[in-house]
Amino acid sequence: MRSSRFTHYLVLIAVAGLLTFPNLGAPSLWDMDEGVNAECSREMLESGTWIVPTFNWELRTAKPVMLYWIQRPFIAAFGPTEWAARLPSALLGLGTVLLVYELGRRMFDPATGLLAGVVLASAVQFSMLSHASTPDAPLIFFTVLAFYLVWIGHERGGRGWFIWPAVACGCAVLSKGPVGLGLPGLVIVLYLAWNRELYRALDWKLLAGILVFFLVAGPWYGLVAAETRGEWTRTFFGKENFGRLTVPQENHSGPPFYYLAAVIVLFAPWSCVIGVTFWYTVKAAWGRVGVLSSTTPDTHGEREKLAEMRGATSVEAPAPSEDAVDAERRANRFLLCWFAVYLLVFSAAQTKLPNYIGPLYPALALLTARYLIRWSRREVVPARWIMPGAISGVALTGILVGVGFVISSGAVGPVSKGMRLFPGLETWAWVGLIPLAAAGVMAWYLWAGDRGRVVGAMAVGSVGLIGITAAGPVLVVDQYKAAKTLVLSSGAHQPDHEIRLAAVGYFQESLVFYAERKVSRGMPVEGMENGTPKTYERPFLPEDIADFLASPLPAYLFVPETMWDQQLAAKITSPVRIAARKYDFYRNEEILVVTNAPER
Template sequence: MFIRLFPANGCAMTTTLRHHLILLLTCGCVFFLNLGAARLFDEDEPKNAECGREMYERSDWVVPTFNYELRTDKPIMLYWLMLSSFNLLGVSEFSARLPSAIMATVTVLTVYQIGWRFFGQAVAFWSSIILSSTMMYVVSGRISTPDATLIAFITLSIFAYIRLQPVGEKGWSQPESAAWPKAYLPANFSGYVLLYALMALAVLTKGPVGFLLPCSVIGLFLMCRGQAPHAPQDLSWNRPLQSANELVNYLAAFITPSRFFPALWAMRPFTILLVVGLVALPWYITVGWMTNGAWLEGFLGSHNIGRFSSAMEGHSGPIFYYVIAILMGFFPWSVFLPVTLYLAASQRHRFEKDNQGLLFLLCWAGVYVGFFSIAQTKLPNYVLPCYPPLALLMGWTLVRWQEGSLTLPNWSYIWGARSLILSGLALIIAFPIVSYILLPGYWAVGLVGCLPIAAGCWMLTQNQLMNRKQILKGIGVCSIAFVSTVFAGITPWISQAQESSQLGLSASRLSDSSVPLATYQYFAPNLPFYAERPVLRHHSSEEVAQFWKEHPDGVLCVRDQELSQLDDVMPKDVVVMEKIDRFLRPYQIVLLKRRSTAPRTAAQPSVESVIR
C-alpha cells in the first residue's frame, strides 16, 4: 500500500513526510555533521578503525587483526561495513564512522515506525527525537564501534515481530484468537525467517547476544500474556521475610515449566538455530578454520563467557551500575526517566489501546538492563539496545501528558526543569576549573551549559503559561542543539590535543610507512592507525637496544620521564624529532630517531636536541 505524501489539494506536506524530513535533518545534525573532524577517541574506536584499515590494506574480508595481530574482541559485521566504506571513500575517520552514523539513523526511523504502530504518529515522532538527542546514543552513532549496528539490527528484528502482530480496535497485539502462545507469534514460516535472519545479522555484529536477548524479550512478553499469575500487591518493607517469600512464590509461578516450555516451543527454537546458522555460521566456521580455532576460543571464551562470569579489564560495578549509567547516558532527557517508568508501569491499564505496547517496551528494556546488571563486566554501552524502548516509553508519557490524558506530577516536572538548570550551571562552573588543571585553553567549552539552562528555564516559563504544546518543542530544540554542539563542535576541537594521534601523524610525516615504529613502556591504540604501520611494544632496555640494532632507521616513542632508563642503550646519534604534551596527563611523549637517518624536512626543528 502506497503512502499518500500530499493531501488532495497537493500543497501542504502530510504529517508523515514532514516528520521524516525533520528526523532526517535531525540525524544529519547529530550524526553526520563534522563526523570526520574529530580524531579517533578512547580505546575501542581506534582499535576497530585500525582493524578495518589493516583488513582493507591486505584485501582480507575474513580475519580481523589489530596492530597486525589477531583481534578476537568483535565479529565481522562492523569490519565489513567499514571495508565497504573504505573502498568507496578511502581510509579516514569519516569513512570509519560512516557505517555507525547510517545505522543510528536507521534505528531512529525504525523507532518511528514502532511508535506509530503502538501509539500513533505524535508519540512516534517525539520518541525518535528523544532517541536521536540523548548523549550516549549520539556517541554510538558517531564512533566506529559495533554498538550502533547492533542496536539497528536488534531494533529491526523487534520491529519485524511487532509488524507481524495484528492491530485491531483494541490496539496492538490483541488477537481475536485466544490460543496462547501461537496467537502472539508470526502466522507463517516466512515471518519467523525474517525475524531470525535479522537477529542473525546481530550475531555477526556482537555474537550470541544478538539473538539470545531479543528472543528473551519476545519470550518474556509471551509469558506476560499467558494468564500470568497476579503480582503480589501487599509487599512491605515492614515485613521483609513475608514479602520476599511472596515474591519468590510469584516468580516460581510465573516461570513454571507448564508456561515456559510452551512459549519456548511456540517460538520454534529449531528454526532459530537453522536461520541463525545459515546466516552467521559460514563466517564463524571460516574464521575458525583460518585461525586454527584461535579466534573462536578468544571470542566465545574470553569475550562472552569470560565477560559475563568475571569483571574484565577492571570494568566492574555494583548491581545498580546501569541505573546511574542510563541516567547519565540519556541526558538531557533523563530528567523525565524515573517518572516515565513509574507512569508507564502503573498507568498502562488505563489505556486499553496502548496497554500491550507499553508492556512489550517494559519487557524489552527490562531484559537488557536485568541481564547486564547480573553480568560481572559492566560498561555503559552494553545497555544501549534498551535506549529505543526507553525513548518510546518517554515519548508516550510526554505526549499523553501534553494531550491531557496523563497526569505528570508537578513536583517531578519542576524537579526535571531545575535539574537541567543545575546541570548547565555545573558545566559552566566546573569545566573552566578542569580546563585550568588538565586542558589549558579549553575553558570556553563550559559555555555549552547554557543550553540545558535554556531548556530548564523554558520548561518553567511555559509551565506557568500552561502552554504544554510548546514545552516539548523547546526541549527538543535545546537537546538537539546541545548534542550537536558537544559532538560536532567541541569534540573535534578537544580531540586535537590527543598526543597519540599527533605522534602517529608525526611518524607518518617524518618517515616512510616501511620504517619500523616502536614504543617503550607506552602505547595508545591510535598509533597504528595514524602511523599506518605496526607498532612494536617494548618493556625493557634490552628490547630497546635490540630494536636499534635491528632497525637503525627506526622511530621510538617514549615518555620523557623514562628517558633516563635508556641511557645505557641509547645510540649516541639519537635525536628528538618531536615532543608532544600528553592528553590529560603530565609529562611529554618524545619521538626519537637516529641522526644519521633523520630526514631534513621543512617541519623539522633547525636545532636538534641530542640525547647523551
C-alpha cells in the first residue's frame, strides 16, 4: 500500500510538473489581476510591512493578505520576476492535486484518487489558476485541505473534528475572504442534514473550532482595520463582498447559467463525460450503486457483448456489500454538496467571473474519476451511445482547438471590427491533433473491450493538450502585450534614480510592477471621506500633461498613439521624443512612451 502511494505521488508530481512548470515565468504578467497581486507583494516587501497591502502605493482593499505573504519570500529570493510571482500558485496547485489524491483514496480507492489528481491537473481552469499570480490557488488549496480534514473526522466517526478544519478555513479566509468559511460551512451543514446527522455539529468542541478560526484569521483583520482606521474592512466587506453579490461589479455580469456553461468549457476535455458522471453520482448518492452483477438487469446487452469479446460465457461482478454501498453513498453525497453549493451560490451572485468557482473543480474531478474507474471495472452500465459520444466530444475538442487557433490568428475567415488577432497562433493549430489522436485510440480500445486503456488514452490526451497549450501558444499571445516591453525599452525602469511616470488613456497594472515605481494616473487633490482627509486623483488635463513633460526630472508618459496625436501632441511645448511604441491587444492599438529625457 505504501509503495503504491509513493508511485502514485511520483506520477502526480510528474504530471502536475509537466502541466505547470515549463515556461511558467516566460509570459509577462496578465493584467489586471497578476499585475496587481505581484506588485502588491513587491510593495509590501519594499515597505517592510506584513499588514497593510498597497498597489501603486495606495491602499488595496480587493483581497486579503495570504497571497502576498506567500509570494513575498519568493520575490525576496528571486527578485520581482514573473517566475517568482507565479511559483507559489504552481506549488499550491501541486499540493491541491496531492490532497485530491488522498481524499479520493480515502473516499473510494487509490485508483480513483490517482485518476482524480490527473483529471484535476489537466482541467483547463485549474491549469490556468495554477499558472496565475492570483489568490485562487491558495483559496482552492486551503478549501480542499478543510474538506479533507472534515472527511477524516467524519470517517472516524468522532465529534472532535472541528479544530484542524478551522485552521484551514482561517487560512482560506485570509486568502479570499468570507467565502473561505461560509461556503465550506454550508457544504458541511447540507451534507450532515442529508445524512440526518446534524447532531454531530452540536458539540461544545465546535466552540473550540470557532475560537481557533478567529485565532488564525482574526489578528490580521484586526490589525489592518486598526492601521487603516477601518477603511480596509469597510471597503472589503462592503464593496468587494456584499457589493459583488448584489450588484455586477466592473461589468462582470452574466445569465444564471453562466457558471454551468463555464464548467463545460473550462473542465474540458473531461467535460465530455460530465453528464453521465452526474447521472451515476446521483444514483450512488441515493444508494443505487448500479454494479453489473448476476442480479443486475442487462438492458443494453453489455454482458453478452463483453462475454463474446472475451470468449467467455458470462461477465459478472459481485454485488456490493451494504457497507460498500453506504460508503459510496456518503462520499457521493459529500461531493455533490460541495459541487452544488459553489455552483448555486455564485450563480445567484450578480458579479460573475470564471475563477470564482475554482474550488468546485476538485469535487468535479473526484466525481469524474469515480465514474470512469467504475466504468472501466464494468461496475456501471451506461447506454451504448454514451461512451462513443464522449469520445466524439474529445475529438470535437481537438477540432475546436485547432480551428480556434487559426481563426484567432487571422489567417483565415472573416475578421470583425475590433477583433483581437494574434498572428502566429496558426502555427500551433496542430495541438488540436492531440485530442483527435486520443479519441482515435479511445475508440480502438473501446471496440476491443479494454476500458482501462480507454481511460488511460483520455488522460494522456488531456495532459498533452493542456500541457503544450499552457507552455507554447500563450507565448504567441504574449507578444501582443505591451506593458513589459514599453517599460524596459523606453528606459522607464530606473528604480535607483529619481524619475516620474504617468499614464493617460492607458494603464496596465503590470506597468507598476515592471517599473518598480508609482505610475500616476491623475493629479492629486485633497478631499474628505467620513470626516477624514483623503487624497484623490482627478483625471489628467492636457495642460497637466504639458507640465508633466516640462518637469526638470526625467518624465515618461504612457499614452495611446491616437490620443497623443489627436489631443496632446499639439499642446506640448517642451522638447520630447517617442522613447518606445508597441501594439497592445488589451487596447487594440499602438501605445507610446513619450519622454523628456535625452536619448541614451
